[in-house]
Amino acid sequence: MLLRPRQRLFVERSVRALGEHHNTLGVAPTGAGKTIMLSAVTGEMIGDSRAKACVLAHRDELTDQNRTKFARVNPAFTTSVVDAGAKSWQGQVTFAMVPTLARAANLDGMPALDLLVIDEAHHAAADSYRRIIDRALTRNPHCRIFGVTATPNRGDGKGLRPVFSNVADQIRIGELIASGHLVRPRTFVVDVGVQDALAGVRKTADDFDMIQVDAIMNRAPVTEAVITHWKEKAGNRQTVVFCSTVRHAENVTAAFNDTGIPAVMVIGDMGEAERRAALAAYGRGEAQVVVNVAVLTEGWDHPPTSCVVLLRPSSYKSTMIQMVGRGLRTICPDEHPGLVKTDCVVLDFGTSTLLHGSLEQDVDLDGHEGCGEAPSKDCPECGASVPLGVSECPICGYVWQRGSEVIPINDFAMTEVDLLQRSSFRWCDLFGDDAALVASGFNAWGGIFFLDGLWSAIGGLHRQQPRLLAVGERTICLAAADDWLNENETDESAHKSKRWLGQPPTDKQLALLPAECRQDFGLTRYQASALLAFRFNRQAIRALVTQARDGSNRRAA
Known part of the structure; x- marks a missing residue:
């Protein structure tokens, strides 16, 4: 198996940073092939030695996916699994579930590691991850720590500085759109008469106050206007809608159904069977719209989704990127015969696009590909070494001032990568x-x-x-x-x-x-x-x- 040229560059920069700093973070959005890249980095770091590595993930399906793809990239290495059903460290590379490994009894059985790889590394500041990281460094102070994530800035405001001192590389969403690995978003910021009110919503420790947002957005005239705009700009598209509260989601789902648009709802306290049934109905196309409250932000993909509706603001750019990213996947004809997808309509009825400006930490949509060493700079807030082009530190969230530069908030103006x-x-x-x-x-x-x-x-x-x-x-x-x-x-x-x-x-x-x-x-x-x-x-x-x-x-x- 071969890596794409951009993937190879990501791997080279990550290996170099691990050698220099003993830890590094790589930022790679959906569509970049981060599992392939983390597998290649692991293989490069182990090489022909007898070193041992562990790859962490927080869900069963990610553990299985990582192990399968690792075997394709590195067929010569032996692997093993630590999860609820098995606890084996026999392989040279072990794939471990964080909730299982973080338990004291299981940590006691963890051998000295030479490399600890953290998938979805924005979770690395959580206590369960820190217990594993600290134990790995106690057993072997020279253990290298490698993390990969699409959205490094955490919603709870905790920085990743205690784990990572630098960012080896950052693949931008614009690069993947220009290279044909994601479809382009067409963003419409729609004011249905509530933007002034939303601008006054207070922030909490986690995000904007969603109770206040609900009071503004969860009104029949607003929902009617939302559906009218949706019909005009995206009426034939499968759509995911992000709401502020459960009550808001219930009313929006009912409004779509009352208008003759089949819609289902997914919320956090639903039973597993009920949630699966709702998503299956959407997956089969029986429902055209799936409405949710902070459930489908991460770890869910249905490629035919080609419209994302934001009925809530987000104080964190990472959350906005995750929500919009649900609609950027390309289509596999084997899985969805007869369906053609060329873009994704984003209807922002809140203030996220106005607040954050774009889906990039650095707006560069021409798809120019760098080579060799990644130019870097030091963050004045946390001291991390990060790619020169970023305007927001992936480690702590510090924002460099852009002067009078205007960040475009509408469509991506693409130049095709050859x-x-x-x-x-x-x-x-x-x-x-x-x-x-x-x-x-x-x-x-x-x-x-x-x-x-x-x-x-x-x-x-x-x-x-x-x-x-x-x-x-x-x-x-x-x-x-x-x-x-x-x-x-x-x-x-x-x-x-x-x-x-x-x-x-x-x-x-x-x-x-x-x-x-x-x-x-x-x-x-x-x-x-x-x-x-x-x-x-x-x-x-x-x-x-x-x-x-x-x-x-x-x-x-």
Whole structure:
């Protein structure tokens, strides 16, 4: 398996920071592949030694996911699990559930570790995590601590400075949108006559006072206006709504249903079976809207969601990022056939967008990719070493003043990243019209094809039927095809600078190609390989592309 170029850079910077500081934090939003990256960092740090590592997560599904993906990145390492059902440290890398490991009896059984990895590292300031971290450092003062998170600034205001002294790297949401790994948000700030009142809501230790917010937002005329604007801007989209209180959520859910829009509600004190049933109804499309109160902020994803409605303000940018992030996932055609998603509508009826300005700690949406050492600066508040570009410290939340600079609060103005240049593979324009591009490796091939205004990404393994990878915008499809090759190829087959790629075609290749190709004296061996991948799979490709065009009767955008 190969990492994307940006993932490799993240890993290199993290390993370097661990060597220099003995701890570091990496910031990577949804869509960056943080599990793949933390697995690669772990493998790099252990290397060929007999070192032991532990990867922490706070939920069963994250532990399972981390272990599965780790095995794909590092197939040679042995692994074990510490959770409610098993407590084994036999593997070189152990995947542990925090609530289980943090118990005194289980901590006593933890061996000396050389590396402690913390997934969702914004939790690292919590007492349960600190007990594990402190015990690891007591057993081995040289144990390195590596954390990865999408949202480093905690809602309770606790800084991560006691655990991390620096930030190795930060992948921005704008980079992932520009590279096709997230869809772009289209944000509308809508004042339904309550923004002045919301501006006066007091802050509590955790957030704005939601009882006050409820008194302002939970009124029939406001809810009616919300639904009217929603119908106008997002009426055919699956939507997640964030409310201030349970009573507010109940009334908003009822209002959607009374208007003929099927809606379900998810709140914290629901039974597990009831919550699963509500989310399953939304997942099947039986409900178009899911309304919640601080339940779906983290750890929940339903990629067809292409509208996010904010009916509450947030005093923390991290909370706003988490809420909006629920709608930025791209679509897998296998899981959601016929659905095309190109963007996400964000309807902010509160003041979060006005308060925080954007989804970035640093507004850089051109997708420029740095290389080598990450330029850094020291935070004047906590002293942490952080990336030079950030305007908000990921460790303590300190905000650098931006002078008179105006931060845009509406749509992302995107400049497409040319993945053809960043890819580890050489992409061939088969017919010179930019409508069919193919890259080929030893085990797999990938391609993107344009038909009737729609791009399709197709991936294949040798001697197997091709499969549809993505449908929609060119950038998203190219990202999906490139990721397919990354998943199925290795360094040996990927690097586009290999000398043999530019050599003349073999006689066997020429014999299999059409006559006109034999007269193309500029044809290379690699171009011939790409043409043959297309020629051998032409009927299947045509069927999948036609099926994608004809089946895209449901649009999430």
